[in-house]
Amino acid sequence: MTFAGHQPPPIFNRGPAPLVRLLLFVSLCLMILVADLRFRYLEVLRQGLSVATYPLQMAAATPADFVRNASVYFATLVRVQLENADLRRKQLGSGERLLRFELLERENAQLRSLLEMSRRVGVRSIAADILYDAPDPFARKVILDRGAQQGVEPGLAVVDAAGVLGQVTRVYPIQSEVTLLTDRNQAIPVQVLRNGLRGVLFGIGQGRLEVRFVIATADIQAGDTLVTSGLDGVFVPGLPVAEIESVDRESDAFARIMCRPLAGVERSAQVLVLGRQVLPPPRPADEDAVPPAKPVAAP
Amino acid sequence: MQPTNRSSRILLPVRLWFIHFSLLIALGLVYVPTGRLPGVPDWVALVLAFWCIREPLRIGMGAGFFFGLLVDIGQGAAMGQHALAYVVLAYLANGLARRLMWFSALQQALHVLPMLLVSQALMVAVRLIAGAEFPGWSYFLSSFTGVLLWWPLTYLLLLPQYQPADRDDNRPI
Numbered sequence: 001m002t003f004a005g006h007q008p009p010p011i012f013n014r015g016p017a018p019l020v021r022l023l024l025f026v027s028l029c030l031m032i033l034v035a036d037l038r039f040r041y042l043e044v045l046r047q048g049l050s051v052a053t054y055p056l057q058m059a060a061a062t063p064a065d066f067v068r069n070a071s072v073y074f075a076t077l078v079r080v081q082l083e084n085a086d087l088r089r090k091q092l093g094s095g096e097r098l099l100r101f102e103l104l105e106r107e108n109a110q111l112r113s114l115l116e117m118s119r120r121v122g123v124r125s126i127a128a129d130i131l132y133d134a135p136d137p138f139a140r141k142v143i144l145d146r147g148a149q150q151g152v153e154p155g156l157a158v159v160d161a162a163g164v165l166g167q168v169t170r171v172y173p174i175q176s177e178v179t180l181l182t183d184r185n186q187a188i189p190v191q192v193l194r195n196g197l198r199g200v201l202f203g204i205g206q207g208r209l210e211v212r213f214v215i216a217t218a219d220i221q222a223g224d225t226l227v228t229s230g231l232d233g234v235f236v237p238g239l240p241v242a243e244i245e246s247v248d249r250e251s252d253a254f255a256r257i258m259c260r261p262l263a264g265v266e267r268s269a270q271v272l273v274l275g276r277q278v279l280p281p282p283r284p285a286d287e288d289a290v291p292p293a294k295p296v297a298a299p
Numbered sequence: 300m301q302p303t304n305r306s307s308r309i310l311l312p313v314r315l316w317f318i319h320f321s322l323l324i325a326l327g328l329v330y331v332p333t334g335r336l337p338g339v340p341d342w343v344a345l346v347l348a349f350w351c352i353r354e355p356l357r358i359g360m361g362a363g364f365f366f367g368l369l370v371d372i373g374q375g376a377a378m379g380q381h382a383l384a385y386v387v388l389a390y391l392a393n394g395l396a397r398r399l400m401w402f403s404a405l406q407q408a409l410h411v412l413p414m415l416l417v418s419q420a421l422m423v424a425v426r427l428i429a430g431a432e433f434p435g436w437s438y439f440l441s442s443f444t445g446v447l448l449w450w451p452l453t454y455l456l457l458l459p460q461y462q463p464a465d466r467d468d469n470r471p472i
Contacts, residue, residue, distance in 0.1 A: 014356075018393060025360045025386040029367075032379035037429045042378045049372050053330075056323075057373055060330035132332035135374040137438055138423075138431035143332075170375065177375055184432040205432035 043170075050172055064132060123236050126150055126273040128158075131175070140183040140203070140266075142166075146273065147174040155234045156275040163240035163262035164188065164228060165271055176273075180265050181241070182207045190226040190241050195219055198229050201242060201259065207266065209242050211257040216249040220257060233283075236274050300353075302457060304400045310460040318350050318358055321456055322366055330373045337437035340445035343370055344418060347385055348411055349449075349456055351392035352399050363389035380425055384418035391417065408449035415442035 015021070036042045126146055134141035146152050148171045156168045158178045167186065170177040179186050186203040190211070197218055199211040214220060224244045230237025242259040249255045300310050325342035333339045343366050350358040367382030374381075391414045399407050419439055427433065463469055 018359075018390060021360055022386065022390045025364050026383060029364070029379045029383035029386060032368075033377055033383065033425060033429075036378035046372055046378060049368070053326075053369055053373050056327050057330045060327045061332055064332045133334040135329075135332060135334075136376045137335070137434040138376070138426040140432075141375065185430060 047172070054173075061131070124151075124275055126152060128152075128176075128271055128273055130178075130269050130271060134177060139185070140180040141169070142178050142180065144168075144176045144178055144271070144273070145174070147172050147176050149174055152176045152273055153275065156273050157228070157235045157239065158271050158273050159239055160263045160268040160271050162264065163242070164235070165261075165263045165265055165268060167234075168273060178271075181209060181261050181263075182265055188235065188241060189229045189232050191229040192220055193225040193227050193240075198231070199226075199257075201226060209259040209261060211244070211259060212254065214255050214257060216253060216255045218255060220244065220247060220255065222246055225262070226259065234276075236276060239274070300460070303403060310457065311462060311464060313354060313357075313460055315357060317459055318354065321346050322350070322362065326366060326369055326373070329370055337435075338440035338444045340441050340448055341415070341419075342445075343367075343381075344385060344388055344415055345411075345445045345448065345452060346456070348388055348392045348414060349452060351389045352396045352407070352411075353456075355393045355396040358389070359393050360386045360389045377426065377429060380422050383425065384422045387421060388414055388418040404450040404453050407453075408446045411449060412442060412446045415445055 016024075032042065036046075128144040128146040128150075131143045131145050134143055144152070144158070152168055152171050154168055154171055158165045158168060164181065166178045166180040166183070167188070168176050169179040180203070181188065181201070182203045182205070184203055184205045188201050189198065190201045191198045197214070197220060199214045199220075201209055201211050204210050211220075211226070222244050225240055226242045226244065228235040228237055228239045228241055240262050242261050244257055245260050246258045247255055248257075300312065301308055302310065322343065325346040328342040347358070347363055347366065351363075363385035364382045367380075367385035368378065370376070370381040370385075371378050392411075395410060395414075399410055402410070416439060419442055423433070423438070
């Protein structure tokens with residue numbers, strides 16, 4: 001600011017007024033927020049800066065690791081023995097099922113080749129440990145100890161022994177972030193195991209799940225098991241996801257279907273990251289995805 | 300500079316590297332994975348508010364913005380969420396700095412509490428608009444635990460400035 005050609009002395013010069021600076025910074029923050037939340041432009045920036053903050057994060061995670069390991073170290077011998085016996089029993093049971101599974105798989109492959117159907121997609125899997133809950137209190141996410149270096153990619157399914165747990169949403173060099181099924185922004189295409197009815201399962205927060213957009217007269221009932229349908233081209237088909245708890249057909253044109261996840265969504269410690277070995281062919285472009293309806297000749 | 304403006308004790312001037320060092324330590328504490336434990340104080344917000352009140356000419360919205368982005372990246376939160384909250388927090392703290400320096404630590408803490416709550420409320424508003432789920436009222440507990448730590452934090456962060464100017468003054472001879 002100049003008055004009659006005089007510059008103010010530099011000791012009084014403190015830049016723009018605080019309110020102006022506040023408005024500048026706030027608008028900058030809002031721009032960043034919209035770019036990140038709405039358009040997902042900032043993943044590259046996030047990856048780049050996360051490399052810089054990584055040493056600090058590792059140093060901060062050390063005490064947590066120590067506490068975790070210490071609790072394992074002080075576990076009593078009796079408990080470990082009990083767990084061991086339990087695991088042996090389980091292994092025997094699943095070993096017997098595995099023997100039969102191999103036979104069935106071969107039989108299935110032969111039948112499919114007889115019927116000239118395409119082969120089922122192969123599955124590759126990465127074992128991982130859940131390190132801790134992600135600190136962001138607004139989402140239900142966990143951090144795994146496997147990342148891009150071990151071949152984890154965004155979009156892969158994460159399962160535990162009982163069913164689907166969530167989906168990998170962000171991958172760091174040696175860690176990855178998994179959004180749990182119960183997160184509010186998480187959706188997964190499913191079908192009813194009993195009759196193949198398809199739907200989409202949404203997380204609705206507070207640890208609950210809901211199947212939306214299934215008409216009220218559909219054949220679906222409490223106790224049905226939902227498995228992944230694989231129509232999304234991301235998940236492997238046939239993984240158990242949830243069990244239906246209640247179906248309310250009165251309220252709307254759509255049934256209100258509440259579900260309970262089968263996997264220990266907020267409890268598991270060891271998980272598998274599952275991906276398709278071969279990616280499905282790319283989707284056709286939007287314009288020619290749906291061919292214009294041809295008039296059907298009346299019979 | 301005195302501990303408060305009512306005190307007659309003259310402190311050593313603050314070193315700029317110590318301000319940034321303490322903010323980095325606070326950042327490291329925020330990165331400690333505590334899971335869903337409620338009431339873990341937001342260390343960066345606390346230390347930032349402290350320096351914004353002590354040194355309004357050196358620490359302000361720029362530092363808030365920068366460290367906010369780093370917290371966002373470390374927590375996997377939406378980019379700009381903490382940055383926005385810290386910028387507003389720094390503005391409020393800078394604005395009240397002259398007044399707060401006349402108060403004792405307890406009275407300062409009572410002024411800092413609403414600032415922290417406003418910054419947390421901003422974050423909740425941003426994420427709710429973006430479609431996240433409400434984290435529950437216990438989310439705001441971290442402001443209260445943070446304010447409880449205001450007095451020990453003041454003592455700790457002013458400790459380097461309490462040293463005498465001449466090292467011989469408290470050396471046993």
